[in-house]
Each structure stands twice: as C-alpha cells, then as structure tokens.
Amino acid sequence: MAKEKMVTVKAEINAKFTVGELLRIICKCKATEALLLLELVSSELDPETGLGKKKAVQGYAKLGKKFWLKSTVHGYPNLGKKFWLKSTVHGYPNLGNKFRLKSKFDVPESFGDVGAVLVKNEYDKEMYLNNIVLTRGGSSNAPITISCNSWIASKCDDNSQMRIFFTNKSYLPSETPRGLKKLREEDLKNLRGDGKGERKSSDRIYDYDKYNDLGDPDHCSNELARPVLGGTQLPYPRRCRTGRGPSEKDPLSEKRSSSVYVPRDEAFSEPKELEFKATTAKELLHMLVPSIETALNDKIGFPNLTAIDNIFNQGARLPRLQNQGLLQLVAFVAQIRDDILLFDTPEIFKRDKFCWLKDEEFSRQTLAGVNPYSIQLVKEWPLKSKLDPKIYGPCECSITKELLEREIKGIMTVDEALEQKKLFILDYHDLLLPFVKKVRALEDTTMYGSRTIFFLKPDSTLRPIAIELTRPPMGDKANPWKKVFTPGYDATTCWLWKFAKVHVGAHDSGYHELVSHWLRTHCCLEPYIIATHRQLSAMHPIYRLLHPHLRYTMEINVRARLNLINAGGIIEKCFSPGKYSMELSSAAYDQIWRFDMEALPADLIRRGMAVEDPTSPHGLKLTIPDYPFANDGLLVWDAIKSWISDYVSHYYAMASHIETDSELQAWWTEIRTKGHEDKKNELWWPKLKNQDDLIQILTTIAWVASCHHAAVNFGQYTYGGYFPNRPSIARTNMPTEDISTEDHKIFMEKPESVLMKCFPSQIQATMVMAVLRSLSTHSRDEEYLSGSIEPSWDENPQIKKAFERFKKKLIEVSGIIDERNEDPKLLNRTGAGVVPYKLLKPFSEPGVTGMGVPNSTSI
Ligand SMILES: *[C@@H]1O[C@H](CO)[C@@H](O)[C@H](O)[C@H]1NC(C)=O
Numbered sequence: 001m002a003k004e005k006m007v008t009v010k011a012e013i014n015a016k017f018t019v020g021e022l023l024r025i026i027c028k029c030k031a032t033e034a035l036l037l038l039e040l041v042s043s044e045l046d047p048e049t050g051l052g053k054k055k056a057v058q059g060y061a062k063l064g065k066k067f068w069l070k071s072t073v074h075g076y077p078n079l080g081k082k083f084w085l086k087s088t089v090h091g092y093p094n095l096g097n098k099f100r101l102k103s104k105f106d107v108p109e110s111f112g113d114v115g116a117v118l119v120k121n122e123y124d125k126e127m128y129l130n131n132i133v134l135t136r137g138g139s140s141n142a143p144i145t146i147s148c149n150s151w152i153a154s155k156c157d158d159n160s161q162m163r164i165f166f167t168n169k170s171y172l173p174s175e176t177p178r179g180l181k182k183l184r185e186e187d188l189k190n191l192r193g194d195g196k197g198e199r200k201s202s203d204r205i206y207d208y209d210k211y212n213d214l215g216d217p218d219h220c221s222n223e224l225a226r227p228v229l230g231g232t233q234l235p236y237p238r239r240c241r242t243g244r245g246p247s248e249k250d251p252l253s254e255k256r257s258s259s260v261y262v263p264r265d266e267a268f269s270e271p272k273e274l275e276f277k278a279t280t281a282k283e284l285l286h287m288l289v290p291s292i293e294t295a296l297n298d299k300i301g302f303p304n305l306t307a308i309d310n311i312f313n314q315g316a317r318l319p320r321l322q323n324q325g326l327l328q329l330v331a332f333v334a335q336i337r338d339d340i341l342l343f344d345t346p347e348i349f350k351r352d353k354f355c356w357l358k359d360e361e362f363s364r365q366t367l368a369g370v371n372p373y374s375i376q377l378v379k380e381w382p383l384k385s386k387l388d389p390k391i392y393g394p395c396e397c398s399i400t401k402e403l404l405e406r407e408i409k410g411i412m413t414v415d416e417a418l419e420q421k422k423l424f425i426l427d428y429h430d431l432l433l434p435f436v437k438k439v440r441a442l443e444d445t446t447m448y449g450s451r452t453i454f455f456l457k458p459d460s461t462l463r464p465i466a467i468e469l470t471r472p473p474m475g476d477k478a479n480p481w482k483k484v485f486t487p488g489y490d491a492t493t494c495w496l497w498k499f500a501k502v503h504v505g506a507h508d509s510g511y512h513e514l515v516s517h518w519l520r521t522h523c524c525l526e527p528y529i530i531a532t533h534r535q536l537s538a539m540h541p542i543y544r545l546l547h548p549h550l551r552y553t554m555e556i557n558v559r560a561r562l563n564l565i566n567a568g569g570i571i572e573k574c575f576s577p578g579k580y581s582m583e584l585s586s587a588a589y590d591q592i593w594r595f596d597m598e599a600l601p602a603d604l605i606r607r608g609m610a611v612e613d614p615t616s617p618h619g620l621k622l623t624i625p626d627y628p629f630a631n632d633g634l635l636v637w638d639a640i641k642s643w644i645s646d647y648v649s650h651y652y653a654m655a656s657h658i659e660t661d662s663e664l665q666a667w668w669t670e671i672r673t674k675g676h677e678d679k680k681n682e683l684w685w686p687k688l689k690n691q692d693d694l695i696q697i698l699t700t701i702a703w704v705a706s707c708h709h710a711a712v713n714f715g716q717y718t719y720g721g722y723f724p725n726r727p728s729i730a731r732t733n734m735p736t737e738d739i740s741t742e743d744h745k746i747f748m749e750k751p752e753s754v755l756m757k758c759f760p761s762q763i764q765a766t767m768v769m770a771v772l773r774s775l776s777t778h779s780r781d782e783e784y785l786s787g788s789i790e791p792s793w794d795e796n797p798q799i800k801k802a803f804e805r806f807k808k809k810l811i812e813v814s815g816i817i818d819e820r821n822e823d824p825k826l827l828n829r830t831g832a833g834v835v836p837y838k839l840l841k842p843f844s845e846p847g848v849t850g851m852g853v854p855n856s857t858s859i
C-alpha cells in the first residue's frame with residue numbers, strides 16, 4: 001500500500017495556570033514534562049483513504065496520533081529575568097501565568113477538516129486554555145481557532161476527562177458533521193452528570209436542586225433553620241445542585257459549607273485579570289459577613305437627621321463598632337479615619353439633600369428610580385383584595401372616592417380619572433399582608449400591607465395623594481387597623497404623611513431587593529444557565545448567542561446564598577421582613593412571576609403602563625409619556641431584539657428547523673419543567689414552534705440578564721445610599737397606631753426622634769450602604785452589551801455585520817439618552833437637583849456611575 005502523503009498541522013495553544021503556578025513549574029523545571037495531550041478529530045467520518053476503518057472502530061473520526069508537548073521555549077516569569085527552559089513556552093512578562101505551547105502534527109492529506117480537538121491535561125494542576133490555533137502547513141488556508149476558555153482538570157483529579165473542544169463554526173444538531181456527532185452527545189452527557197454524589201470544585205456538571213441551603217438547622221443557636229424553597233408549598237426556581245449531604249437536624253436541608261460548588265468555568269476566580277474585579281467589588285460580599293453577626297444586633301439608631309447628613313459631611317462615627325474585622329471590610333467601600341467612616345456622597349444627596357422629603361421626587365422615583373418595576377395603572381375602583389376576609393379583615397380599600405376627590409381637588413371625579421388613566425398605584429397590600437403578623441412577632445421590625453395612590457395631574461405631574469396602611473386582625477386585636485394618610489397642611493398630618501412614606505419606602509426597598517432584583521434577575525436566570533449547558537452543545541449557535549449573557553451569574557448567586565439572602569445574612573438583618581424575607585420572595589414568585597411577562601413590552605402592558613398601538617414607535621403607547629425607564633428600555637429592547645432576529649434567521653431558515661432541533665426543544669422543555677418546575681403546568685409558557693417564538697424567548701432572557709438587571713442594580717447607591725430616601729427597614733409602628741404608647745407622646749413632642757427609631761439602626765444603615773456601594777460598582781473589566789465580538793461571530797461575515805449594526809445602534813441609543821436628559825420638557829429626567837436617568841445607557845466607565853448595561857447579571 002502506498003504510503004499516504006502527510007501534511008503538517010501546527011498547533012499553538014494559549015493557556016494559563018492559576019497565579020504563581022507557572023513560576024513554580026519553571027523554577028522546578030517541571031516544564032520538561034508533557035503538559036497536554038492533544039488529539040485532532042476530523043469532522044469527516046469516512047474519507048476514502050484507508051483510514052476509515054480505524055475511525056469506524058472508534059465511532060468517531062480521529063487520527064489517533066497522540067502528541068506530547070515538549071521542546072524548547074523561553075519563558076519570562078514575573079522576575080523579569082530570562083529563563084531558558086527545555087520546553088517551548090513564550091511568556092508574557094507582565095502576566096506571569098500566561099504561556100503558549102506549540103506542537104506539530106503529521107496528518108494524512110486525506111484527513112479532512114479538523115472539527116474538534118481532544119485535550120488531556122497531563123500536568124498535576126488544573127490549567128486554563130484560552131484557545132488553540134491550528135495552521136495547516138503548505139497551504140494558504142487561514143488558521144483555525146478553537147476557543148476553549150475553560151479550565152482543564154489535571155489528570156491527577158479523578159474526574160478528569162479527555163476534554164472536547166469544537167471549532168468556532170456553529171452547527172444545528174441536524175447539521176453536525178458526521179465525524180463529530182458522537183462527540184457532541186458525549187460532551188453534553190458529561191456536563192449533565194448522573195445526579196449523584198457531592199460535587200468537587202473541579203467538576204463541570206450542571207444539575208438542579210431546590211433552595212434547601214439557606215438555613216443552617218445545625219447552628220447552635222437553633223434560630224437559623226429555614227424552610228426549603230421549591231415545591232408546592234413554597235414554589236421557587238431551582239439552583240445548581242451541589243450534592244452536599246443533609247444537615248443533622250433536618251434531613252430536607254443541605255449541610256451548609258463555607259465554599260459552595262459552581263461548575264468550574266462559572267467561577268470568578270480566574271487568574272490575574274479577574275483578581276482586580278474580585279477585590280474591588282465581588283470579593284467584598286464574601287468578606288462582609290462573618291464578622292457582622294454580632295455587630296448587627298446593635299439597635300442604636302441615629303440621634304437626629306443632622307447626624308445622618310453628617311455621614312457624608314463629617315463621616316459616620318460608630319462608637320459601638322469594636323470589631324476590627326468589620327472596620328476593615330467597611331474600609332473597602334468607605335474611607336476610615338480614626339473611627340470615622342467616610343462614604344462618598346450618593347448622587348441624589350449631592351444634588352439635593354432635601355429630595356427625600358419631596359412628594360414629587362417620591363413619585364418621580366417610581367418612574368425613573370431604582371425600582372421602576374412596581375408602579376401600575378389603577379384600572380378599577382374600589383380596589384379589591386384577593387385575600388381571605390376572614391383572616392385579613394374586610395377586603396375593601398378604605399381609601400374612599402370622596403377622599404380621593406378631595407385630594408384631586410375637584411379637578412375631576414374618580415370615575416373620570418379612571419377613564420382618563422390618571423390614577424396609579426404602588427400595591428404592596430396582598431403580598432405583604434399575610435406576613436404582617438409573623439414579622440411583627442420579630443424584634444425590632446414591623447410591617448403593614450400598603451397601597452399608595454398617585455394622581456397624574458393635568459399639568460402632568462404625578463403626585464402621591466394617599467397611602468393606606470393595614471394591619472390585619474392579630475392576637476388580642478380582633479379588628480384590623482387600617483388608616484389612610486394624605487399629604488395635608490397641618491403639622492400632625494404632615495408628619496404622619498412622612499412616616500407613612502417611610503413605611504412605603506421600606507416596603508418598596510424590600511420588594512426591590514427580594515423581587516425586582518434578586519428573584520426576577522439573579523434567581524430566575526440560574527435555570528436558563530443550567531439548561532443551556534446541559535442541553536445546548538457548545539457548537540450550537542444558540543448556545544453561543546446566550547453564553548455572554550449567562551456569565552458569572554451562578555457564582556454571584558452562590559455568594560448571595562452564602563452572605564446576603566441566607567439565614568442571618570444581610571437581607572434578613574437589615575430589611576423589614578427579617579427572617580421571612582425569602583418566603584416573601586417565594587410568595588412573589590408564586591403570585592407574580594410569569595416568563596412571558598418578563599419581556600419589557602409585556603411587562604408594561606400588564607401594569608397598564610402601556611397599550612399596544614401599531615402607530616407608535618415601538619408598537620406601544622405609554623400611559624405616562626415621560627416614563628424614563630420605559631422610554632430608554634424600549635430603545636434597548638428593540639436593539640437587542642433586532643440583533644437576535646438577525647442571528648436567529650441566519651441559522652433557522654424555516655420554522656420546521658426549530659421544531660426539529662432536538663437540542664433546542666430539550667432546552668426549552670427543561671427550563672419549563674425542571675428549572676421552573678413549580679410552574680411547569682402553567683399555560684402561559686410560550687410555545688417554541690417558529691422563529692418568532694425563539695426570538696421572543698431569547699430576547700426576554702437577554703433583556704433580563706442585561707437591562708432588567710442593570711436598571712435595578714446600578715442605581716442602588718445613587719438612590720439608596722442616602723437611606724432616608726429609601727430606608728431598608730421601618731422598625732416601629734405608625735405613632736398613631738396605638739396612641740397609648742410612649743412613642744405617641746414623644747411623637748407629639750418631638751416627632752424627629754420617633755422617626756429616628758423607625759429608620760434603620762446605625763449599623764443596619766452602614767451595612768446596607770456598604771453593600772449597595774459595592775453592588776453598584778462596575779469593575780474595570782466589565783463587558784457591556786455589544787462589547788467585544790465573540791470569536792465564533794467574528795468568523796461568520798453575516799453575523800459579524802449584524803453584530804456591528806447592533807453595536808452601532810447602541811451607540812446611537814446612548815446619544816439619544818444623553819439628549820433626553822438635556823430636554824427641558826422631560827421633567828422626570830431633568831430639573832433642579834434631579835438625578836438624570838442614565839441607568840439604561842449602554843456603556844460606562846468603571847466605578848459607581850449610575851449607568852452602563854453589562855451583558856450578564858454578575859454583581
Ligand atoms: C444631633 O446629635 C448629635 C449627637 O448626639 C449632637 O451632637 C447634635 O448636637 C445633634 N444635633 C441637633 C441639631 O440636634
């Protein structure tokens with residue numbers, strides 16, 4: 001048999017180790033050892049070359065020529081000195097952990113296109129592969145890049161596998177080159193795992209579990225047990241399974257641990273360039289908690305309003321703060337001089353320190369603040385409650401038409417106002433009322449159900465006109481307590497109105513963190529991430545489209561479970577619902593969350609903030625024309641949607657290709673039935689039958705991960721950093737709820753001091769400020785929507801063009817938003833002392849900027 005002619009294929013492997021590891025290798029001359037074992041896989045199964053038989057035996061095409069990487073390379077470790085080594089490593093002087101390996105393959109001419117590379121890490125530590133570049137010798141073919149961006153477990157880890165990396169070309173399952181079919185399945189099978197055993201940090205398995213690790217039943221205090229979230233009792237999305245054993249006292253709860261598994265490539269802690277990111281913002285969360293527990297029990301409030309203002313003027317003196325660890329960690333977000341904390345001044349306080357007192361600012365923030373997701377149109381009067389009147393008292397709203405008409409001041413009747421869509425509401429009645437009794441049994445906090453009514457005046461200013469606070473019948477108080485507060489003119493009415501606004505502010509901040517922020521973005525995204533990795537191959541075009549929007553979310557969610565939303569964590573300690581916080585978020589998931597309503601247009605229509613109107617720019621007419629979140633949001637929504645439409649139509653020419661895409665269908669089924677298992681029987685789940693369905697589903701996911709999250713996240717310090725504007729908790733009842741109390745007496749003498757007892761304590765305020773400050777920070781390497789192009793898109797001219805259009809559009813949007821903020825007619829975004837609305841402006845500098853839309857939910 002004639003010997004087949006061979007071609008040389010050169011491989012260049014760009015890789016890195018964890019920080020310091022390369023130095024160790026070099027110093028110990030470990031580099032003489034082989035580091036990687038590679039196998040090139042042809043995308044063809046059976047070329048007519050006599051090699052076909054061998055391939056058939058393997059089940060997929062492979063050359064079978066194994067390659068040990070060695071030979072000469074020079075490395076430049078951090079020392080800045082040249083080290084000559086026996087292997088070929090080109091080092092980059094400033095990045096001591098990056099290196100390049102080279103190798104050569106002799107490949108028969110008939111081998112066909114390389115479709116995948118199999119990689120085994122022969123070294124005794126994990127290694128990060130950026131990419132592999134293959135150049136075929138003797139031809140003018142462009143090099144092929146295989147993007148890996150993945151940690152390769154060492155052969156010494158017992159879970160190590162021959163890792164599979166495909167080229168950057170995307171294929172629907174039915175179009176998979178025949179030589180890669182088995183590998184495509186095998187790779188997904190590895191990612192799904194078998195659902196057994198405890199996960200190790202080097203694993204890369206994605207699986208589902210309930211939220212059964214928020215509590216710590218085994219903790220000595222006995223106070224940290226919490227119910228499992230997920231199931232019919234307390235419905236909830238699923239999180240990533242870690243497989244830790246059950247706790248000792250409660251077999252349904254998982255044992256807590258100080259570090260929690262995330263699939264290896266989801267972790268932040270990548271080498272150097274991520275370190276900065278970690279220490280500036282993300283690591284902080286990690287550091288915040290252990291030391292806080294004792295300090296948080298300190299209930300001392302601020303002595304007076306001046307003392308609150310002085311946090312920014314003179315710094316906060318925290319004499320009771322003896323814990324050194326706490327001081328140090330706070331130092332990450334604020335400067336400390338002696339025992340004084342200096343926070344940078346939140347934008348809102350910088351511009352107008354009286355803003356928190358103003359009714360017009362209170363209503364403006366429902367449209368342009370950090371929680372623009374709650375305000376809704378009042379569609380009928382009287383308002384009705386869905387709660388059981390036997391338990392919660394009469395369901396009628398006690399805000400009467402007469403009262404409203406008095407507050408509307410005869411401009412129109414309530415019926416006219418309803419008809420002309422002039423009445424709006426923040427409705428925290430049905431969600432909160434069932435928690436009031438439980439929450440009031442806790443120390444140092446309280447709660448009401450609340451309804452806040454706004455009127456859009458003919459001069460089109462939105463004004464809060466009435467707040468109803470309700471306490472259900474409880475214990476020896478057989479009657480509910482229900483009172484309506486109005487702005488008023490006399491001193492007592494005015495002060496009570498301020499107190500009522502503080503309570504509503506606390507309801508809104510709790511709802512914002514637990515529902516608008518945590519539940520609807522972080523928590524609901526996790527199932528999409530898990531399903532995407534389990535069901536869509538890395539070579540699936542939709543995997544590649546979604547991937548940038550799903551990065552780092554699992555890791556930040558783990559940190560939230562460790563420190564923020566866990567039993568005894570910051571949310572429980574600093575927000576009104578206390579230990580019932582997460583149950584509240586489960587109730588919201590049960591009552592409110594629907595996938596189809598997570599799309600911006602659907603969300604606006606559902607809240608009555610828009611109606612469909614084909615003649616309007618986005619097919620929507622806004623009920624309040626100057627609704628900054630909606631106006632900017634729709635621009636970005638449209639940009640994302642047309643990019644995704646271009647992308648989807650490129651890969652799916654016909655609806656039938658969507659119906660027959662087995663991976664895609666399995667992905668969508670799994671999101672509905674496993675990730676959101678408690679909602680699997682809902683009829684509102686969109687079908688996935690054609691291109692439009694897919695575009696809508698993908699746009700919704702990308703919107704939630706990027707824009708929805710940015711809108712509720714990056715303004716947190718701007719608006720909440722000065723806590724009188726958005727107190728996280730109201731600790732005492734309305735002074736008039738029980739007029740026999742000492743508080744009522746003090747209220748009449750010096751209302752300010754009662755307000756100080758109602759506001760967060762000093763330590764609660766400081767902690768929340770520190771957390772909000774860190775959550776509002778963009779890291780230096782943040783990637784914004786339409787940032788740098790993914791390699792696989794870059795290689796496809798049509799996708800590349802569509803991506804460039806997307807980028808151009810977002811730059812335009814950025815300009816439009818700037819213009820809007822300058823427009824004197826748009827009173828909700830500009831005016832004396834008003835913080836302009838920039839939260840959906842796509843790009844940003846690092847730091848606390850109150851703008852910038854990153855790809856994914858990662859803080
Ligand atoms: C506020 O409280 C501080 C600390 O107790 C006190 O020094 C200051 O005089 C008070 N200011 C006013 C205006 O009451």
Ligand SMILES: *[C@@H]1O[C@H](CO)[C@@H](O)[C@H](O)[C@H]1NC(C)=O
Nearest residue numbers: 360364460461462626827828
């Ligand atoms: C908010 O938007 C409305 C509707 O355009 C506008 O007329 C109103 O004046 C704005 N509200 C404030 C407080 O500026």
Ligand SMILES: *[C@@H]1O[C@H](CO)[C@@H](O)[C@H](O)[C@H]1NC(C)=O
Nearest residue numbers: 548783786787788789790855
């Ligand atoms: C962010 O998304 C863009 C595409 O929208 C992508 O090119 C870029 O790589 C992404 N960045 C990250 C960190 O995922």
Ligand SMILES: [Fe+2]
Nearest residue numbers: 709713857859
């Ligand atoms: Fe967040």
